[in-house]
Amino acid sequence: MDKFHSLKGIAAPLPIVNIDTDMIIPKQFLKTIKRTGLGVSLFYEMRYDNDGNLIKDFVLNTSPYDQSKILVAGDNFGCGSSREHAPWSLKDFGIRSVISTSFADIFYNNCFQNGILPIVVSPENLDQLMTAAKNQIEFTIDLPEQVIKAGNHLIKFEIEDFRKERLLQGLDDIGITLGYKDKIIAYEEDKKNKKPWLFKDN
Amino acid sequence: MSNQGPKTLFDKIWSEHLVGQREDGTNLLYIDRHLVHEVTSPQAFEGLKISNRPVHRPEATIAVADHNVPTINRQNIEDPQSKIQVETLAKNTKEHGIQYFDLMDQRQGIVHIIGPEQGITQPGMTIVCGDSHTSTHGAFGALAFGIGTSEVEHVLATQTIVQNPAKNMRISVNGELPFGVNSKDLILYIIGKIGTAGGTGHVIEYAGSSIMGLSMEGRMTICNMSIEAGARAGLISPDQTTFNYIKGRPYAPGTEHWDQAVEYWSSLPSDNDANYDHEIVIDSSEIDPMVTWGTSPEDVVSVKGTVPNPSSAKTENKKKSIERSLEYMGLKPGTKITDIKLDKIFIGSCTNGRIEDLRKVASIVKDKKIASHVQAMIVPGSGLVKKQAEEEGIDKILKDAGFEWREAGCSMCLGMNPDQLKPGERCASTSNRNFEGRQGRGGRTHLMSPELAAASAITGNISDIRDFT
Ligand code: SF4
Numbered sequence: 001m002d003k004f005h006s007l008k009g010i011a012a013p014l015p016i017v018n019i020d021t022d023m024i025i026p027k028q029f030l031k032t033i034k035r036t037g038l039g040v041s042l043f044y045e046m047r048y049d050n051d052g053n054l055i056k057d058f059v060l061n062t063s064p065y066d067q068s069k070i071l072v073a074g075d076n077f078g079c080g081s082s083r084e085h086a087p088w089s090l091k092d093f094g095i096r097s098v099i100s101t102s103f104a105d106i107f108y109n110n111c112f113q114n115g116i117l118p119i120v121v122s123p124e125n126l127d128q129l130m131t132a133a134k135n136q137i138e139f140t141i142d143l144p145e146q147v148i149k150a151g152n153h154l155i156k157f158e159i160e161d162f163r164k165e166r167l168l169q170g171l172d173d174i175g176i177t178l179g180y181k182d183k184i185i186a187y188e189e190d191k192k193n194k195k196p197w198l199f200k201d202n
Numbered sequence: 203m204s205n206q207g208p209k210t211l212f213d214k215i216w217s218e219h220l221v222g223q224r225e226d227g228t229n230l231l232y233i234d235r236h237l238v239h240e241v242t243s244p245q246a247f248e249g250l251k252i253s254n255r256p257v258h259r260p261e262a263t264i265a266v267a268d269h270n271v272p273t274i275n276r277q278n279i280e281d282p283q284s285k286i287q288v289e290t291l292a293k294n295t296k297e298h299g300i301q302y303f304d305l306m307d308q309r310q311g312i313v314h315i316i317g318p319e320q321g322i323t324q325p326g327m328t329i330v331c332g333d334s335h336t337s338t339h340g341a342f343g344a345l346a347f348g349i350g351t352s353e354v355e356h357v358l359a360t361q362t363i364v365q366n367p368a369k370n371m372r373i374s375v376n377g378e379l380p381f382g383v384n385s386k387d388l389i390l391y392i393i394g395k396i397g398t399a400g401g402t403g404h405v406i407e408y409a410g411s412s413i414m415g416l417s418m419e420g421r422m423t424i425c426n427m428s429i430e431a432g433a434r435a436g437l438i439s440p441d442q443t444t445f446n447y448i449k450g451r452p453y454a455p456g457t458e459h460w461d462q463a464v465e466y467w468s469s470l471p472s473d474n475d476a477n478y479d480h481e482i483v484i485d486s487s488e489i490d491p492m493v494t495w496g497t498s499p500e501d502v503v504s505v506k507g508t509v510p511n512p513s514s515a516k517t518e519n520k521k522k523s524i525e526r527s528l529e530y531m532g533l534k535p536g537t538k539i540t541d542i543k544l545d546k547i548f549i550g551s552c553t554n555g556r557i558e559d560l561r562k563v564a565s566i567v568k569d570k571k572i573a574s575h576v577q578a579m580i581v582p583g584s585g586l587v588k589k590q591a592e593e594e595g596i597d598k599i600l601k602d603a604g605f606e607w608r609e610a611g612c613s614m615c616l617g618m619n620p621d622q623l624k625p626g627e628r629c630a631s632t633s634n635r636n637f638e639g640r641q642g643r644g645g646r647t648h649l650m651s652p653e654l655a656a657a658s659a660i661t662g663n664i665s666d667i668r669d670f671t
Contacts, residue, residue: 017523018398018498022637027618031270031283033244033290045639050625074519076399079432080637082334082348083242102399105434106334106348113352160366162226173352174255177360180222180230184258184362187221187232197455197463198234198327 002115003170007096007141011070011150012059013133019073020080021107025089038085039092060093064136071098072126072133077118078107087114097141099148101126112163115170117143119157128153143167208473210370211437212405215345215470219328221362230362234327237313238265238300238354240291241618242332246355247294258361260299264322267291267305268312270618273581273608276305284619298358311584311610314338314552318422319584321451325440325467330357335552335634336435337428341421342448343440343470345405348429368434369403369479372472374410377486382668385420386554386632386651388412389427390492394502396482401433404480407472408438412486418447419558426553427634430499439471493539493664494636494649496527501636503539505654505666511535530638531646532626539664542648546629547578547659548641549605549652551615554632555583557590559652564596566656566670572604573662579606579621581613605659617642630658 029041047058054061060068071090077100078086087110090098097117111118119141121129132139132150140149143164148155166173192199209217221230243265250257257263270284279285288305295302303309309316314335317323323339329346330336332354339346349363357363373392393400406428413424421438428436445464448454455463490504503510509528512535515521528535533542549555549563560582572578580600582588588610591597597607614621615633623629623645632655636647648664657665 016526017519020498020635020637022616022635022640026639026643027616030241030618031281031287033248033287035245045643050643076402076432079398080334080635082332082350084245084332084350084352087350102402104399104432105402106350110350110352113350162224162228165226172253173364174253174356174359176224176226177230177356177362177364178255180224180362181360183222184230184232184360188259188361191232195463195466197324197459200456200459 001113001170001172004096004115004117004143004167006143007069009069009139010064010067010136011072011099011129011133011139012065012068013130014059014071014073015130017074018076018079021078021083021086022080024078024086025083029089030083030085035088036092038089039094042089042093067094069094069096070139070141071095072129073098073100075101077103079104082106084110084113087111087116091116099126099129112166113173115167117141117167119148121155121157125155129155208476210472210476210478211343211407211439211470212345212368212370213476215326215328216367218326224364228364229366231328231365232362233330233357234262235322235329236263236357237317237329237331237336238263238291239269239313239331239333240267240287241269242351243294243354244287244290245351246332246358249355250358255359257298257300257358262361263300263358265291265295265300265302266310266313266316269612269616271305271611272619273611273613273621276609308585308589311587312552312555312612314426315555315583315587318342318418319451319586321448321454324448324454324463325444326470330363334429335426337433338422338426338552340425340428340436341418341438342444343437343467345435345437347435368405370407370477371401371404371433371480371482372407372409372478373482373484375408375412375484375486376410377412379412379486380489382491382653382666383486383489384651384653385416385423387489387492388486389424390494390499390502390649391489392484393427393431393499394492395484396431398430398498398500399432401428401431404433405435405437406431406433408436413438414441417558418443419556422556423553427499430634440467491651491654491667493654494647495531495533495539496524497530497636497638498527499634499636499649501527505539505664507539509533509535509537509539540666542664543628544576544630544658544662544664545627546623547572547576547655548581548614548629548631548633549579549655550581550583550613551633552583553634554652555581555587557587559632560587560591560596561594563652563656564599566653566667567603567605567660568599570603570660572659576659576662578604578659579608579614581608582610584610614641616640630655630664
């Protein structure tokens, strides 16, 4: 997995609440069997008109936001389906961090699996960052220090230690868990005795 | 969450499945059953291949294609990409020795319909699937939740998942349900009350006499939409209704283990004095048949109500979001809900695509015709639901009324297959999401119960089942 240490750049403002995963990447793009190539379809219905032409005033279609690595968005970002195509498309577009007041659980988790840092801030801080993004002020996100800098705003954020460590080191989660394989097998042996109907494998 | 003292249903399942703690402080939770479908699994199997990892316990996984399958002309999937995806699932499951219900198998259907139908879903289990509506299985008192594709790969490789415990929330609904009000209205009402982020970080346990009085199918409708309330999972205590439902199904415990299983299942309900981080109590008499007016499942109103006015919103953000929804939905504030004219009716999905739903619809539309300006489609949740309905003559009643009768699948719940709304078309839908573009670009969705959708099909407007004769 890609590592994440720090990030610098102009953030794109998307002041809409409840941005769901259908908005992030509509269903017609879920037919792929690959993880890559979804960036052009990110926010498809907001980004393109019925004929597939770019909608010029949508934020990610305008310079400098078309190069943004950071997204500042309204509350409850990523609600809806479990599709990991949502973080895949964000990442393929180049977005490595999303800032909001809250995230849906599955989306939040999916981000970390893909080297994307979702950051939760207070409503006041979100307002400040949204304004800074609109004014094209440069953001710096520093994961080791857990701060966002934008102009004269300096905002601390929380992140669970294990998630931070995994992002910093780009760790392979499955590899780590397979280190506990003995424990998993011991668990299964124990349950085979206690709950045999669960192992009536047919 | 402590190990001593009274426990909730969630706490009990959680501690029973803890394999241990990893060095990074995270918990490894054992997964009893893993359900796999074609859309969120190809990249997971590819990941296994790249790192040369086997599937740890293939027998614990069941696969089916549902999201992307046509509901007519099954033999030939026209969309080449859909076809590749379905074929990829067939190939991957074969390669790893995973049981797969293919498109011609009568057991094929929506993954959350077939789990319970086959008796795969049982109390006290942990169940995951690369799909957010995995919460459906919580109706059996199983801890069931949706996961992303990377986690699908993790479960395939290790039969565990990395998780931290959720918070406990209990929503109790008490009292007899008023006439015309059923499980779909209940859950829509709850989502309207707590909001789409109301359950974030929580597992919601539904309790109270109204909930426990529901059939298993009604309970599934409730738990299904837990995710629309932002919750990680929904749970309902298993009871005799649950056991009766499971008994005798193909994957249910056989006679040799049945009593032992029931004894264990009976120990699962939350202890009386268990502690919840959050409690909500609802009196069922306050609930009407509900309909969504907007583009979020929390945008609900009584079918007797009107489209809200943005100026009545409490915050500026809320006002903007109502305005945006109304513009998308093509609705004016103050419009009576029953004055909203429909183009399409969709009955189906993992929320309301089961036999009881079909029976209700049939009883309402029997000897009637759908309005001439609407197109109505009914998509059974599984091949077996379809078969059952045909045996009961339900298909005939529906077809006579003017409904299209389809093969099983997700269909227009998400419109990945050819079943889609056209821009501006307005649909009464028994599914679970009314997001912008969900049923097709520019399509306008009104979520409601099968009863309301059936009545609305006949009148051509959104209709209150209580006025319907
Ligand atoms: S019926 Fe709809 S909500 Fe249910 S699994 Fe299929 S697409 Fe998802």
